[in-house]
Amino acid sequence: MKIYSKSKLNRVKRGHNRATYDVEKINSILDAGFIGYLGYVYEGKSITLPMAYGRKDNKIYLHGSQANRMLLALLDAKEMSMTVMHLDALVLARSGLHHSVNYRCATLFGSIRKLEDPREKELALFCFMEHMMKGRWDEIRSMHQEELDRTLVIEMTIETASAKIRDVGAEDEPEDYNLDVWAGLVPLKQxxxxxxxxxxxxxxxxxxxxxxxxxxxxxx
Structure with missing residues (x-):
């Protein structure tokens, strides 16, 4: 089993019993999603935005216009972090304090670079398209060179990561289990x-x- 080493950057502190650093489990969370949340700093302000991505091995690919403010800020920083989260169920407990949700969440940390070579850019965009829907790339027209030139493509190398997973029922106070209150899960899925x-x-x-x-x- 391949795992990411723990550090101050990726170690899960709260609810550490639900943490995993297993590369395969983290990749399964990434592959089940298509939208990640990225944080960046622009003119001293912290901003978080959702963005579609593609994954191949330990690489994450993002793309946008050549003037994309977020991607340019990330390139200036030379590093980035991204979080992908799936909401799997509402957890209805016997008290308000113990209501929760079941989820799978992975947070990535790594270095980034701008792809300049046209062949690298095209392969990255192929990865992005296949992550969205397998087989789609072969059914659409080829990109025009001017479209490729207008597109800014970023490659992130995942250097470390961690995930946190909750997949259990309500965890109430011992004395509350005999209360006349319905408790359980409401499963959710996309x-x-x-x-x-x-x-x-x-x-x-x-x-x-x-x-x-x-x-x-x-x-x-």
């Missing part, structure tokens, strides 16, 4: 609904197999 074609020609076309595959895999 699902795909049936694909809706865009206006024009797609309305007359069959839905591609890779799109239907994604729907069937994620509809419930």
């Amino acid at each position: 699902i795909a609904e049936y694909p809706i074609p865009d206006e024009g020609l797609p309305q007359k076309m069959e839905i591609p197999k890779h799109v239907l595959d994604y729907y069937w895999e994620n509809k419930q």
Whole structure:
């Protein structure tokens, strides 16, 4: 089992019994998501924004316009942190204090660089697209060179990370378990609904197999 070493940067302090540094488990959290939350500093102000990403091995890929304020700030800092979180259930306890949620959460730390080589940029964007939906890249038109030139692509190397997972029921005070109060879980999940074609020609076309595959895999 490969694990990230613990340090002051990535060590989980509160609820450390729910922490994991296992690389495979952390990657499974990243692969189950598509949106990460990134923090950066702009003109002395701390800002956090969501952003779509792609992952391959220990690399995270982000892209935006060449004038993207967040990506440029991260490049100036030469490092970044990103958090991905999945909400799995509401935990309804017998007292307000012990209400909670079940979740899977991974936080990454690493160095970043700007991809300049056109082939590297294209491979990074392929990774991004495949992370969104496998098979999609081969079904769309090739990028124009001017589109590639206008796109800023960032590669993060994950140097360390940690995850925190809660997947249990209510944890009430011992004396509360006999109270006449309902307690339990309300499971939550994100699902795909049936694909809706865009206006024009797609309305007359069959839905591609890779799109239907994604729907069937994620509809419930």
